[in-house]
Amino acid sequence: xxxLRTEIAGVALRNPTMLASGFLDETGGSMGxxxxxxxxxxxxxxxxxxxxxxxxxxxxxxxxxGLLNAVGLPNPGVIEYEHExxxxxxxxxxxxxxxxxxxxxxxxxxxAKMSTYGVKAIELNLSCPHAKGLGTEIAQxxxxxxxxxxxxxxxxxxxxxxxxxxxxQDIATFALAAEEGGADGIVAINTMKxxxxxxxxxxxxxxxxxxxxxxxxxxxxxxxxxxxxCEKVHVPVxxxxxxxxxxxxxxxxxxxxxxxxxxxxxxxxxxGVFNEISKEMASLLEEAGFHSVPEAIGVAHA
Amino acid sequence: xxxxxxxxxxxIVRETxxxxxYRFRADLGGQPGQFxxxxxxxxxxxxxxxxxxxxxxxxxxxxxxxxTHALAAFTAGDRIGVRGPYxxxxxxxxxxxxxxxxxxxxxxxxxxxxxxxxxxxxxxxAAGAKNAEELLFVERANAAGEVHIATDDxxxxxxxxxxxxxxxxxxxxxxxxxxTCGPEKMxxxxxxxxxxxxxxxxASLERYMKCGIGICDACSLDDKLVCVDGSIFTGEQLAGxxxxxxxxxxxxxxxxxx
Numbered sequence: 001x002x003x004l005r006t007e008i009a010g011v012a013l014r015n016p017t018m019l020a021s022g023f024l025d026e027t028g029g030s031m032g033x034x035x036x037x038x039x040x041x042x043x044x045x046x047x048x049x050x051x052x053x054x055x056x057x058x059x060x061x062x063x064x065x066g067l068l069n070a071v072g073l074p075n076p077g078v079i080e081y082e083h084e085x086x087x088x089x090x091x092x093x094x095x096x097x098x099x100x101x102x103x104x105x106x107x108x109x110x111x112a113k114m115s116t117y118g119v120k121a122i123e124l125n126l127s128c129p130h131a132k133g134l135g136t137e138i139a140q141x142x143x144x145x146x147x148x149x150x151x152x153x154x155x156x157x158x159x160x161x162x163x164x165x166x167x168x169q170d171i172a173t174f175a176l177a178a179e180e181g182g183a184d185g186i187v188a189i190n191t192m193k194x195x196x197x198x199x200x201x202x203x204x205x206x207x208x209x210x211x212x213x214x215x216x217x218x219x220x221x222x223x224x225x226x227x228x229x230c231e232k233v234h235v236p237v238x239x240x241x242x243x244x245x246x247x248x249x250x251x252x253x254x255x256x257x258x259x260x261x262x263x264x265x266x267x268x269x270x271x272g273v274f275n276e277i278s279k280e281m282a283s284l285l286e287e288a289g290f291h292s293v294p295e296a297i298g299v300a301h302a
Numbered sequence: 303x304x305x306x307x308x309x310x311x312x313x314i315v316r317e318t319x320x321x322x323x324y325r326f327r328a329d330l331g332g333q334p335g336q337f338x339x340x341x342x343x344x345x346x347x348x349x350x351x352x353x354x355x356x357x358x359x360x361x362x363x364x365x366x367x368x369x370t371h372a373l374a375a376f377t378a379g380d381r382i383g384v385r386g387p388y389x390x391x392x393x394x395x396x397x398x399x400x401x402x403x404x405x406x407x408x409x410x411x412x413x414x415x416x417x418x419x420x421x422x423x424x425x426x427x428a429a430g431a432k433n434a435e436e437l438l439f440v441e442r443a444n445a446a447g448e449v450h451i452a453t454d455d456x457x458x459x460x461x462x463x464x465x466x467x468x469x470x471x472x473x474x475x476x477x478x479x480x481x482t483c484g485p486e487k488m489x490x491x492x493x494x495x496x497x498x499x500x501x502x503x504x505a506s507l508e509r510y511m512k513c514g515i516g517i518c519d520a521c522s523l524d525d526k527l528v529c530v531d532g533s534i535f536t537g538e539q540l541a542g543x544x545x546x547x548x549x550x551x552x553x554x555x556x557x558x559x560x
Binding site (some may be wrong): 022023024026027029032033037045052053054056058059060061062067071073074076077080083084091109154198200201203205207240263264266267285 | 306308341344345346347348382383385405513516517518519520522524526546551553554555556557
């Protein structure tokens with residue numbers, strides 16, 4: 001039997017499949033259900049200081065090789081969100097709190113509040129590609145990534161995982177900046193900035209025009225990003241982008257990720273996707289002669 | 303994967319002073335109770351029940367906000383985007399059926415009322431509305447079975463709310479199945495009546511939606527999603543619900559009184 005347990009900066013997971021932020025994580029009921037369906041942990045919807053409605057519809061477009069979304073960071077605000085984390089915890093979930101704000105101080109304030117809810121770690125959404133005027137665009141500036149990370153680190157006791165954007169020239173530079181800021185782990189990648197147009201209507205398909213592309217289309221970009229990051233930093237990495245099978249997850253693990261996040265694949269495989277991917281990973285790891293997940297982390301670098 | 307189809311409107315029918323039906327051809331299936339995500343270009347994309355399932359589909363919508371108001375000004379030839387069908391369908395079980403509709407909720411049920419009738423079931427419809435002018439699909443329901451009317455102002459039929467009318471019908475005869483759609487407080491009362499009498503009930507719920515395909519979590523009801531686990535829920539499912547009849551989510555995800 002392969003031992004599927006893994007660990008990221010002291011956060012122990014029963015298996016390496018985490019729910020990616022933005023999917024089924026606005027409510028505690030859904031997060032609890034995802035955890036009970038087999039996820040090793042759930043990452044919350046990105047939560048800010050105040051309630052936020054997000055963008056008008058259409059906010060999602062299904063494409064051949066992925067999903068384009070510009071949901072616009074809807075969230076009930078960090079104060080209200082306590083109820084949702086409580087409810088997820090009541091269902092037994094391991095919860096990681098994703099936060100955003102308009103500047104470093106706001107990120108820190110939201111993270112500090114979130115950390116009092118018993119979340120195991122804070123994920124910093126530094127990289128949402130479709131929210132204007134928020135700190136989420138700071139992933140374009142390596143020194144800002146470092147400073148935001150440090151500001152948050154100064155006020156929370158749990159591990160901090162900045163989530164990085166692939167919409168940059170060299171993502172490893174940004175990972176290094178995050179590590180300099182005290183990051184305990186790196187999450188890569190967020191969605192790719194993208195657009196779809198509806199020719200019959202001669203207009204962009206999303207109300208926000210631009211959105212973030214997820215799913216199979218970005219998997220190889222994510223694997224490359226994780227590989228590059230792991231060449232540069234020493235902190236653990238969580239791989240995300242187009243994981244839809246155990247084999248996909250293993251690509252990320254072998255590129256150096258300690259765990260993976262899953263979102264878009266819920267569409268094609270349902271909530272059973274977490275259990276199924278765990279089983280597929282176990283069988284592939286066994287075939288390859290591994291006894292545990294940590295043994296396989298980063299082996300593609302050899 | 304279901305993808306958006308851009309279709310021209312073929313016909314627009316005013317059903318009541320506030321409710322319109324839009325007919326179009328689209329290459330999609332659809333069973334009684336399912337819904338489409340309907341893109342009103344430049345305004346919004348909203349879930350709307352299929353009120354006609356044949357070759358020429360139909361959606362029937364009450365004008366309640368900016369987007370539905372914009373849609374009401376559309377004319378034949380104007381184009382909308384549709385994707386779906388989404389959600390589950392009414393299970394067409396039982397030989398005697400009570401359908402309890404409030405206002406535009408009849409739009410979600412009328413295809414089921416007709417389907418029950420076509421397979422030989424006796425269908426009794428209790429249709430309620432604010433006033434006589436706002437009654438929806440009474441003729442179609444009448445062609446499928448027996449219809450009883452309730453209006454809030456007494457301008458036609460029973461003077462009062464439709465659950466009270468449904469209670470009279472329950473007292474008069476026994477049904478094997480109840481279906482309901484309308485304002486949530488109304489459905490809450492009807493679910494209570496059906497459960498008290500031990501009759502299976504299916505209620506078609508409405509929540510704010512973004513994706514319609516089970517990923518965004520905007521339409522959650524307890525730990526369920528109205529878009530993929532519903533929109534039709536059974537009385538058993540709703541009996542244990544903390545949200546049904548009490549709470550919904552606003553666009554930010556805040557839990558607020560229903």
